[in-house]
Amino acid sequence: MAGTIEERIEEILRALKGRHPGQEEFMQAVEEVLVSLKPLFENQGEEDYLGAFSVIAEPERVIKFRVQYPTFGPEGAELHTTTGYRVQFNSALGPYKGGLRFHPSVSESIIKFLGFEQIFKNALTNLPIGGGKGGCVFDPKGKSDSEVRMLCEHFMKGLYRHIGPNLDVPAGDIGVGGREIGYMYGEYVRLKGQPDMGVLTGKSTDFGGSKLRPEATGYGLVYITLEALKKYNHYRYLPEERRAGVAENCFKGLKVLISGSGNVAQFAAQKVMELGGQVCSFSDSTGTITSTEGFSEDQLKELFHLKNVKRGRVSEMSTAEGLEYHAGKSVWELGLNCDIALPSATQNEITLEGAKNLAAGGCWCVAEGANMPTTNEAVDYLKTKVDIYIPAKAANAGGVATSALEMAQNSARLFWSSEEVDEKLNGIMTNIFATAYKTAQEFDRPWDLQFGANAAGFLKVYKAYKAMGYLKF
Structure with missing residues (x-):
């Protein structure tokens, strides 16, 4: 791809818009990262960071499935149909990791933007987790526990084939808390015929959850x-x-x-x-x-x-x-x-x-x-x-970091105290700031934590992809 840095950036955005038409939130997230990384592209030397960005910005896999669930009102039961999503965006650093969102605003565009953001957020934690996200259109407000449970069970029926402790480990997000994770895990166990606590995070501490995950x-x-x-x-x-x-x-x-x-x-x-x-x-x-x-x-x-x-x-x-x-x-x-x-x-x-x-x-x-x-x-x-x-990639990474700590506890059959988890969380967030700050300093942008966080996360994924041969002919 020839041309100036600005022309190449515009060409990448045009190509992505063509492949993902009408997905405004996703393109907003991509443009924010791409434009902010211009100082990195200008100093890329022998590396082709811009070419790598085009690869990283394309999801590895988009899974869509039908979800049916009932609601119960004064006039009786009503059956609803919606679409469930799981975007397995990037596995360069480890299993796909990211939450599930149940909200009226959910769309493929929103799930893709969240999954894209998750790549760099997870990279900044320095933990072995890739980026993913999922969810469906559903408003938990005003719904009974039974209605929420049935939605969760139907959602898991479409999802369970695509997740696992070494493949994809969903967690909660807007509209999905401990109650919903519990319902989904229960259905997963019924479908698989055996327990596997590492498949979801955000679980109750009564069955494999981590202390301080809600906090x-x-x-x-x-x-x-x-x-x-x-x-x-x-x-x-x-x-x-x-x-x-x-x-x-x-x-x-x-x-x-x-x-x-x-x-x-x-x-x-x-x-x-x-x-x-x-x-x-x-x-x-x-x-x-x-x-x-x-x-x-x-x-x-x-x-x-x-x-x-x-x-x-x-x-x-x-x-x-x-x-x-x-x-x-x-x-x-x-x-x-x-x-x-x-x-x-x-x-x-x-x-x-x-x-x-x-x-x-x-x-x-x-x-x-x-x-x-x-x-x-x-x-x-x-x-x-x-x-x-x-930026959020750095500032709100504490949730996924603690989810990764929950994965570690599940794998090792351990259970850490609140004090232990809090100490690890504080250390991770301190390191994220130090990483973003140091990267910004290296490019003579000491106040630009947006650039520092984006560049540090991008470079970590880039180096992994390059080492695995994903960026070669």
Whole structure:
């Protein structure tokens, strides 16, 4: 392929769009990585990184299957049909690894974008796992346990032939938690006729799950943000009157906006508050609830109960103690002041307008807890306005890292304590930051963690593919 770097990048994007027409989310994810890696391509020397990118950006396998499930209403049972997906994107570094998403927005494009992101995220953990993702269109909200169980069982009937501890190990994602993983594992055992705990992660600790798996993505998000605060000397961002008593390794005195109210948001908030920060928001698909002075421990416990036991909405939170509910509004529409933003809801939640609101509100650090929560144009804007931007591939890798630790425990028939898992998780997130930072430094881009994370993840997969002969005629 001849031409300038820019022309080759455009040709790769055109070719991918032609093979994957109408898949906007997938192409957005590809373009974000491809364009950000331009400094690497300009310094590729004898290597053909651009040619390798074309190979890596094409999924190894896309599996689609029919899923049928019933729902029960006042007028009786109704049978529904939907499509199940599993994109086994890249196995250069190990078995395909990535979650299953049950949500009304699921499409082949969204599953491909998630699988593509997972390649580089998993590479950054330095653990032997490849990239994959799956799911189907289904809304668990308002469904009974029986309805959810039957959906999970039918989904597993289409999936079980394609997964295994050394082939593909799914986990949870939006709409898929411990309950759903349990139902799917139970069906897998029935279909295979024998237990095989290593086939799914995110299981209950009663049968092979790992301690801290629900907490892992949120905790990991905070751990990597701490590393960035220390490396980039966050004291200098604080007004003089707010610097007193701020320890090097804590969030004391910092205002933090969090979107979402699922596992990532809940446990990121728990860790931020444990370290002295003020969590000022949560949200879900119905709206946002805010607190100017930060949520109290009792209010956080109420949110945990509301979301994990009652499966309710943030609008049901008590507003008696300084809380305000904003119906139909996202966190990023409200123009709130903050030091740190942790978007932890879903893809493309921060638009360019939301990014401008963050900058106007004094935000100087954004770390992504959700997958691709920021549009590409909003990322470009934020990188000119905030001092620290940590992309999701690095910032939300704690969940899959702990899933890989669960795989290791299952393989060795071991069970580690919460303290052991937490120590390993912290070490992995610290190393991810160090890897992204070091790679950015090597290319004289010390503030560009987006480039550092993308380049480090890409190079690891590239070297594996090259060693296996995948990039030769």
